[in-house]
Amino acid sequence: MAEEDIRWIQRFSNFSKAMYHLENALQIPNPDIVQKAGIIQFFEMSFELAWNMVKDYLEEQGFVDIKSPRSALKKAFEMNILENGHDWMDLLQDRNLTAHTYDEQKATDMEQLISNKYFPLLKALRDSFNQKLHEQ
Template identity: 90%
Template sequence: MNRRKTHYTMSNEDIRWKQRFTNFSKAMSHLENAFQIPNPDIVQKAGIIQFFEMSFELAWNMVKDYLEEQGFVDIKSPRSALKKAFEMGMLENGHDWMDLLQDRNLTAHTYDEQKATDMEQLISNKYFPLLNALRNSFKQKLDEK
């Protein structure tokens, strides 16, 4: 079977951030739905934390891909992506984003029910609004293109 490579008119980077945005939006919708569970048990809290982890992973990679499209090719980590996005005015509350990154790195330790409860509250009250503002900002970028 003879297979030919498909050539796209858009660059791979351009497509990549848009695809990540779609996946990021889906993960955020799942996280939003998980917040609707009244009095979540430990398993449900673990699900909320997992949706948060997925949302953040997709968010920083989306930002990285977008920045690469803008010519910033030295972005290799979540910290460098968030710092550059903050410098460019894409993010507000830079310290809160650094808190989010630090707390995201601690989510592996949420097997303890109190830690899971604390993390679920942080996600709901502090980090979801940050991620949601990023989603809205990138939705505008997508609508402009």
Template identity: 35%
Template structure:
């Protein structure tokens, strides 16, 4: 049985992904790059927290960190490519501690693969609840 908390989290996660996908389709500019990175950050946060709730509600697995969430999800085959999620952790941490234009540009270029991986997580969670 799915909790209300998981349902609300899934709805918010889907909305964030829609916005993230939307900005990725815009022509590249400094404003679009900044918006894409910002949307990556909040979509990433919603993704790992939604996955955390899913692991606890559906599988009875308690986790406390994004890394632990992704490792558990990988072990359950909810996440297919663990590496990209560990890369997302690194990207998110780089962005939250300092703003470096070169790093931001590199992360911006990874965002299409990030949103694709996030969509796969959403699909897995939706199917597994």
């Protein structure tokens, strides 16, 4: 199978692009509410692409029973693809709450969590899969 035909590699490319935008958005000093909303949106996109990339990778490894973000993250942790399993479960839970971030204080709190806790997790995943890509 050609490298570009491998689904997780295609998804990795899109994940990397979303992460690029998230990283740039997190560089904004003192973001206003609209910029915070953008950060949260880039975080949501990055996470959706991340868990689907993990699912695709696990499927290529022969695991076909992965149906949800939780099951993908749990299996990836079991397979030592992810570290900090509890932090990933926190990320999943907080990601599910981002759709309900209606006020500025909640947006500020989420932006801080993304910046200080969740972006480093996503970045470590990107770095790990970048290494897997170069091992192909």
